Amino acid sequence: MNLTSRSPFGPAAEQRCNIKAHAELVSLGEKLQKTSKDLVEAYKKDVAKYQHLAERERDARREAEARVRAYAKVISQHEDLKAKLESVIPDLVQEWQNLPKDPEVVELEAQLTAAERERDRLAELLRTAKEEREAALRARDAAIARLLPHQEDGSRVGDAEALRARLDAPTLCGVLEQAKQHCSLLVITADPDETKRLEHHQKALLWRRRLADALATMQTYAENKNLNRAHGHGAGPDFASLKAYCGSHPSPLLSPTKVILNEGKFASASPRGKAGRKLRVPEDVDASGYAVMLEHIRIGDGAPPAPRLHFLDDTDRTGRITVGYFGEHLHNANTS
Incomplete structure (x- = not known):
């Protein structure tokens, strides 16, 4: 809009046009200002969100790297652990077999064995009968x-x-x-x-x-x-x-x-x-x-x-x- 143009209706009409144009410019400026502020706020929220995601990703990567290092350490010790277990297990089994049994358990096992033999004998007698x-x-x-x-x-x-x-x-x-x-x-x-x-x-x-x-x-x-x-x-x-x-x-x-x-x-x-x-x-x-x-x-x-x-x-x-x-x-x- 050309503000220096002259109105054919005289100075009064020209003044009213100038006032209206000024008001429109002011309103447009306020809208632009508000839109800019909204965009800035939205960008700030997105930046905060992506920063949070980036921090979580970094934490997860650090945790994964720590597990990889721990697994690598276990793997490197696997052969030694296997050899140690193979050497220890026979001794543990032997010790368990050599443990003295509870006298009550020994007696119950003997009774159970005798009962099973008697059951088999009776079953055979029943079959024959x-x-x-x-x-x-x-x-x-x-x-x-x-x-x-x-x-x-x-x-x-x-x-x-x-x-x-x-x-x-x-x-x-x-x-x-x-x-x-x-x-x-x-x-x-x-x-x-x-x-x-x-x-x-x-x-x-x-x-x-x-x-x-x-x-x-x-x-x-x-x-x-x-x-x-x-x-x-x-x-x-x-x-x-x-x-x-x-x-x-x-x-x-x-x-x-x-x-x-x-x-x-x-x-x-x-x-x-x-x-x-x-x-x-x-x-x-x-x-x-x-x-x-x-x-x-x-x-x-x-x-x-x-x-x-x-x-x-x-x-x-x-x-x-x-x-x-x-x-x-x-x-x-x-x-x-």
Whole structure:
């Protein structure tokens, strides 16, 4: 604004303009002054804040440097400390081991050891007692099953020969059915369709007799083994297996040479051989419901179909025998 200009309205108008311009200048100056003061105050606050942060940073850096120096000192002494500890620890352990024990503690430890031995002894006695009780119950049930039909017809209760007479039937499947009725310690899971294939063979009569002999012998073997265990005598060598049991009798119904406890490598080791002998069993024998049965009895001779009876002897655990197969000779390394 030009203050020296002249107003066309005269000196009075010019004076009023000058006064107004002066007032505006004064107001503007005051605003500038106030804004400057506010900026200065804000800068001062920022400076104070950054100075405080800088001091904290310096303190933290000094503390970190102090820790670094301390760690460096420990690290430099590490090997010496390790060596000192390794030399001191064995002596401390030896001293601790040589410290005399409180007599009361020694006595309590001896009592605890004796109590643990007694507990183990009682647990073993309980296990043996349970086994003997279970064997006695199985033997009792088998005897009852054998006794009732004999009482009905007045015949004498005997051993394998007496039982053998009750297993006669006009068919091979009939012999197995008779065994299910009279042989309480035999679990027969054999597929009857496999047995039926043998029914019309010219040697079927001979095989029926041999099958009845085998089943009667297996039942009496399991019965007598359970009785022996129930009396607390243990199994004994004569009951080590069905083969041993047959060999312990002078004139057994089943010759021990007919009892085969294992088979060749093909049957026992090859997948195909084992798969063919994986047969059904009760779930308390095997949770899967199946087990490989390598033990078998030669019912027929070597000429095809050479019938075989495969079984699983579980008399040492459940007291029973599972008959899983009776039919033609299963596939082996010599089978085409």
